Amino acid sequence: MSTRIARTTLTALALACIATLGHAQQGKLKVGLMLPFSGTYAALGVAIENGFKLRIEEQGGKLGGREIEFVKVDDESDPAKATDNVNKLIKRDNVDVIIGTVHSGVAMAMAKAAKESGTVLIVPNAGADAVTGPMCAQNIFRSSFSNWQPAYAMGEVAGKDGKKKAMTITWKYAAGDESVAGFKEGFEKAGGKVEKQLTVPFPNVEFQALLTEIAAAKPDVVYAFFAGGGAVKFVKDYAAAGLNKTIPLVGPGFLTDGTLEAQGAAAQGMQTTLHYADGLNTPRDTAFRTAYAKSFKLQPDVYAVQGYDAAQMLAVGLSAVKGDISKKAEFASAIEKAKIDSPRGAFTMNKAHNPVQDIYLRKVEGNENKVVNIAVKNLADPARGCKL
Numbered sequence: 485m486s487t488r489i490a491r492t493t494l495t496a497l498a499l500a501c502i503a504t505l506g507h508a509q510q511g512k513l514k515v516g517l518m519l520p521f522s523g524t525y526a527a528l529g530v531a532i533e534n535g536f537k538l539r540i541e542e543q544g545g546k547l548g549g550r551e552i553e554f555v556k557v558d559d560e561s562d563p564a565k566a567t568d569n570v571n572k573l574i575k576r577d578n579v580d581v582i583i584g585t586v587h588s589g590v591a592m593a594m595a596k597a598a599k600e601s602g603t604v605l606i607v608p609n610a611g612a613d614a615v616t617g618p619m620c621a622q623n624i625f626r627s628s629f630s631n632w633q634p635a636y637a638m639g640e641v642a643g644k645d646g647k648k649k650a651m652t653i654t655w656k657y658a659a660g661d662e663s664v665a666g667f668k669e670g671f672e673k674a675g676g677k678v679e680k681q682l683t684v685p686f687p688n689v690e691f692q693a694l695l696t697e698i699a700a701a702k703p704d705v706v707y708a709f710f711a712g713g714g715a716v717k718f719v720k721d722y723a724a725a726g727l728n729k730t731i732p733l734v735g736p737g738f739l740t741d742g743t744l745e746a747q748g749a750a751a752q753g754m755q756t757t758l759h760y761a762d763g764l765n766t767p768r769d770t771a772f773r774t775a776y777a778k779s780f781k782l783q784p785d786v787y788a789v790q791g792y793d794a795a796q797m798l799a800v801g802l803s804a805v806k807g808d809i810s811k812k813a814e815f816a817s818a819i820e821k822a823k824i825d826s827p828r829g830a831f832t833m834n835k836a837h838n839p840v841q842d843i844y845l846r847k848v849e850g851n852e853n854k855v856v857n858i859a860v861k862n863l864a865d866p867a868r869g870c871k872l
């Protein structure tokens with residue numbers, strides 16, 4: 485055999501080996517689910533996991549041709565433990581992709597770690613403006629919303645409704661602060677004024693002193709950001725104090741999503757804004773709701789939709805790279821160009837990888853957040869500070 489032929493044969497052999505190795509390396513796709521499975525946001529974490537897994541089942545248990553293996557971490561919605569928790573997934577478990585989380589403070593620590601390590605991160609709830617603002621990155625995506633989006637829409641709605649004086653109340657952390665800022669921006673643009681901003685530490689639910697303050701100040705409207713267990717308690721306390729009879733309580737839809745059975749009469753008639761609603765009655769949403777109810781014996785809520793769409797986004801990226809998630813640029817570009825066929829209505833991504841989506845005005849009727857109309861069509865987060 486001449487040297488030349490030998491060299492060619494060797495090169496071919498080497499290439500074949502690399503190709504086989506590539507295949508072997510593909511194996512199962514390791515998905516790290518970092519969500520709250522305890523504490524005030526526990527139900528939200530479960531709904532996200534359910535939605536995510538439902539979409540994977542619908543795809544035959546595979547994404548981009550790869551079977552999925554899950555590693556789960558309960559982040560307890562605790563920012564102090566967030567860096568350690570996310571590093572367990574990245575460094576110990578060597579996951580290919582991280583899905584998480586609900587709490588904005590935890591999500592910011594996750595985004596920092598994902599940006600440093602290059603691990604793909606899809607945020608299925610936490611609205612932290614920074615994640616798709618100054619912290620934006622090629623490998624970071626969000627299937628949910630920015631805190632600014634539903635808040636800004638509610639401000640506009642309340643202002644156009646003729647409300648002049650507002651008070652706000654929230655947990656004191658990034659999501660609450662940003663939600664109030666978004667509301668203030670929309671409300672003041674529409675001619676209103678936010679006169680006082682009240683806060684309680686996360687995840688406290690001692691509201692009495694602040695409710696007394698609201699009763700004394702008599703604003704035209706109260707805007708509140710709470711979610712999960714805290715939202716149940718706040719809406720019930722507001723009604724128990726008799727305030728719902730005289731001062732409308734509004735908020736982003738988290739205040740009444742996944743919580744209505746527990747809130748009962750206290751929530752009736754409340755108006756909120758969100759990127760999802762009951763009664764959309766589109767074939768896409770009906771199919772999703774029927775499948776979700778069948779699998780989990782529960783009605784889906786916004787969190788379930790966000791989990792479901794995180795799996796849809798991951799599927800788009802992975803099928804573009806045929807399961808090879810190391811092809812970061814192609815993976816990102818496929819999601820950037822996609823129209824995600826969400827139960828909420830189809831959405832696209834802004835440059836920072838946050839959904840551009842309709843924000844619905846909803847009204848509580850029985851156990852439903854019934855759609856009233858579209859408050860703001862195709863609302864894109866401004867992605868302030870994102871350099872991509």
Ligand code: PHB
Pocket residue numbers: 525586587588589609610611612631659710711712738
């Ligand atoms: C957040 O921390 O960003 C957050 C938590 C719960 C929600 C919405 C936003 O329902």
